[in-house]
Amino acid sequence: MAQKIELLAPGGDIDAIKAAIASGANAVYCGLNKFNARNRAANITFDDLNGLLRLAHQHQCQVFITLNIIIVESEIPDLIRLLNKLVNTSIDGIIIQDLGLFYILNKYYSSLMIHASTQMTTHNEGQIKFLNQLKATRVNLSRELNINEITELTHAAHQHNMLTEVFVHGSYCISFSGLCYMSSLHGGNSANRGRCSQPCRDQYQTTSQGIEFPLNLKDNSAFADIAELARAGVDSLKIEGRIKKYHYVYLVVEAYQKQLKRWYNNEALESSDGMLYKVFNRDFTNGFLRGDIHQQMFIENPRDYSSTHLAKLKDDFSTEGIARAEEALYSEKGLLRQGIKREIDALSVNKAPLALVLSGQVGSALKIEVKTPEHHFELISEVRLMSHGIKALDEKQLMTRFKAINDTEYFIESIDLKDIQSNAFLPFKELTALKNRLLYIINDSRKTYVAVPKPALNKTKPQEIEPTLSVIIDAEEDVELLKNSNVDLYYKLPNHIAHQANELLDLFGKHKCLIPWFPTVLIGDDYGDAIAFLQQLQPQRLVTDNTGIAYEANQMGVDWVAGPQLNIVNSYALLTLQENFNCAGAFISNEINRQQIRNITRPDDFQLYYSIFHPIVLMSSRQCLFHQTIGCEKERMDEDCLISCDKSATLSNLKNTTFTIDKNKGEYNHIYHQTHCLNTTINKDIPNTFTSFFIDLRNISSTTKLSSNKKHLVTLFKQHLQGDKQAEQDLKKCIYPSSNGQYNTGL
Structure with a gap:
């Protein structure tokens, strides 16, 4: 059987994560409600995380947390507080973009596995070496690469003990990821901060080619290309869609898992899966992956293509036919959602109970017996119980001192004090030490807290800088x-x-x-x-x-x-x-x-x-931006396009803002701000x-x-x-x- 490839699914909320697990994803990536590049997703709270980790790991599914935005200086203290909580969880990796976060993770949180986000625009061997030096364990390659380029970079990554991910399904960005500032300049919603307002999907003033949505690409689908990706050595196939709902995640993951099983069993692969057309899509293309960048990768309608596709299959492409297809799909989707919801509702994301039994007499050490579904151990204090102190041991004090346990995959279900002498005291410092030892054990010997210093001030006198x-x-x-x-x-x-x-x-x-x-x-x-x-x-x-x-x-x-x-x-x-x-x-x-x-x-x-x-460059694209605007005699891009094409055009949105499209010899297509x-x-x-x-x-x-x-x-x-x-x-x-x-x- 062929070597297994990870299928990595999106998780925009609890139901979507459960759907990914239920449909057989090998890993899921999800964001917390801060520091992630999909602010429009519902995301999850830290309190949700530990129960989800427990559920995922019970189903042999890994969980990666997205902290894949650039982080301004004032946010660093909040970031470090979050990392000090994450380091006590069993997360399997952190997906990041910010170079400063690489520094913090490498220097202070070495137990956390680093994954380089697609926002880092990784597309050559030198960048693989750069990321390897920053101790990235895997890299999400740029979506614009073709299969030969992916093969070469995967080989380079493996030489440096790094894994590669490739996006195989979902929305395409027309810009190289990490290099799009269009949303940032127009509306203040930076793509590098997870707030992209998707201006590439907007309607523009009709171009000379009769196009109203000139930047709108079809969705990516490598469903038929699994064999080529497997032979390329790719380690993970990533599905896009953290703003998609649970039924989308379930059905797409299920379709790709079935295709992967065919590959593993040396069976003929399907060229397409009809179910992929029954959830949100803008029609599909694999143009970048195939190295066949052409005009048909664009689509005029940025909305759901599902009903149009069904109408075409029935050869009933009239307005009434599309309406009938939409009604049929709505009914079918309703039944699918109901069945999937029943399945995921049966999955529990509750944290595991932890019980504490305390015993001891004044003059002797305090003994704490800890019981969880996986652990049963004892802790003995290094300081003896005393007959006086600031506050006698009671349930309220212990719940306060041990509350950090509730930030793990466990919650304190009970505290039993019946075997401890009344009015016994133990210094707060010793209780903290016991708590840290307890966390160290239940967290599989991970650190419980890291102090990250501020960068040292430079010694150069300000007045000396001219x-x-x-x-x-x-x-x-x-x-x-x-x-x-x-x-x-x-x-x-x-x-x-x-x-x-x-x-x-x-x-x-x-x-x-x-x-x-x-x-x-x-x-x-x-x-x-x-x-x-x-x-x-x-x-x-x-x-x-x-x-x-x-x-x-x-x-x-x-x-x-x-x-x-x-x-x-x-x-x-x-x-x-x-x-x-x-x-x-x-x-x-x-x-x-x-x-x-x-x-x-x-x-x-x-x-x-x-x-x-x-x-002001707004975006850079590997796709030709003239097909949809002023036209081009070539339907497909070839090697000569990058070398010889020297054109410019303008593009205006419905607010009469005009952008410049510029392509010089030897360069990619760029869109520039109006001023x-x-x-x-x-x-x-x-x-x-x-x-x-x-x-x-x-x-x-x-x-x-x-x-x-x-x-x-x-x-x-x-x-x-x-x-x-x-x-x-x-x-x-x-x-x-x-x-x-x-x-x-x-x-």
Whole structure:
């Protein structure tokens, strides 16, 4: 029989988790009511968790907790309080995105298994090595990868004793996960905080192709691709859907388990399962997995496709036919839900009882007999019972002192004091020690509490910091224009570098002042080509938005700076980069506000950067965004699309907000905000903090107009940073309109 693969199910609430367990999931991932990337799900409370853990483990089902958001500094104390509770549970793993949380878990909570979230956009071997160095035990690979790329990364992960997960069913994001800021900019609901409002599903003004939902992809389904994923060595198949209800979870898990059993038994696999069309879906595609990225991956209707599919099967696609199909489905779903609800209601999520029997006389040790369904042991105090003290032992005091037991998979059912001498006293400190020993045993020898210190304050005197100005460009004519402007010049490299490598090497050789900036997404050969370019160039310094390049730069001994799309928002993330990868500095995310930035502590010998003028990227996509907007002569993307396509278009929503779609040679499709960001207050609001402020002068269009040439703008920005108030006013006149909303609202 073939090696078994984990089937990982979503659990948005108690009923959905029970449905996953009942239908045969091998593992379930769920969020608590804080710090998880599905705030729209009902989620579970910590009090729910321990009973669910008990139920899941009785059915050989693992439970992973999602803490997969970026975490601002002010939330760290609450996070640590939660971790001190989670470390006392039997959870099987924590799914995370935030680099600061990696630091905290590695340094203080090593017993908790770390899973790297899909929000980390893992798509190359260097990123696998980066995560391995951060002690991740498994990684959820980017959803945009094809089967060959998945195979290579799974092999790389296994070489480093890491497991791989692949999303196999549910909603597709049109953007690379972790790199979408559209919801954040429009409505203040950050996808990196679990609040995505799904603007990709919205209706837009009708495009020239007659499309009203131009960003709406069909759902992902790899149901027919189980054999290929198994041969790729993938360890876990992940079903999306933590905002879905229990019947959805049950039926999808059941369908995939049946398909897996066919694979295990060397039986022919089904090409599809009709039940998957009877729960919510937007029709299905496996285009990314097959490496066949095409126009038919889109669908015009973002709502449930179930009744339309049934009407097509009956060859009755009229309005009346769809209505009849919807009525039939409603009736069938009702019966299915009733049967599933009866099954899951029979599953108990109660915690297990724990009984305490105390005995002892004054002058002797206190003995506590502990009884649970799994344990029966005795604890003996190291301090003898006394005839005087602050408070005599009674049930109320013991319930207070031992209340932490109720934060485990057990609850105190009874406390028996009949064999203890009346008016006997024991110091509170000794009761606490007994409680900790008890927890240590019932928690399978896990730590009961961890003290996490704040990052040490840097010793640099604030008045010594005088920020410089740095400029990002992507055209040689701008190098000639700005190279004598007494600024640091950074050149933004494309996602696909091979066809421009010689030209770029010549450019960097000709202009020694240029510093390379590596992009966020480098998949497959593009990553290998980027590494080859790095090794040939041998720069003294670089900026990268890709952790694979960060890993390689550290191995080569190159000073490197973490770019803004690594989403750095807390001090512990800076420590992660510095201590694990010898990082020289990092950009602070433009998603957070002035107060959230002020809270961050800069480590010693570490530089901080911030972008004060730039086009605002809303998303980056592997899919072609021109099919649905201005059209394209190709129905399918091919190798030449990434290399040669150079187009732009606009897209307007129903509120008349216009976005720019931009695709340059060698790059993926990007959507940009309608205006550039201009922040002329941060250097006054938060003085003596940043080493350098960046301005982005790449030729990316928006409604923002520049009434001065780039050289003059650089001069104005330099004067502004030197405190020239007139320069600030001139900048606002020269750059108009602009926006700076996130700096005011934050996360």
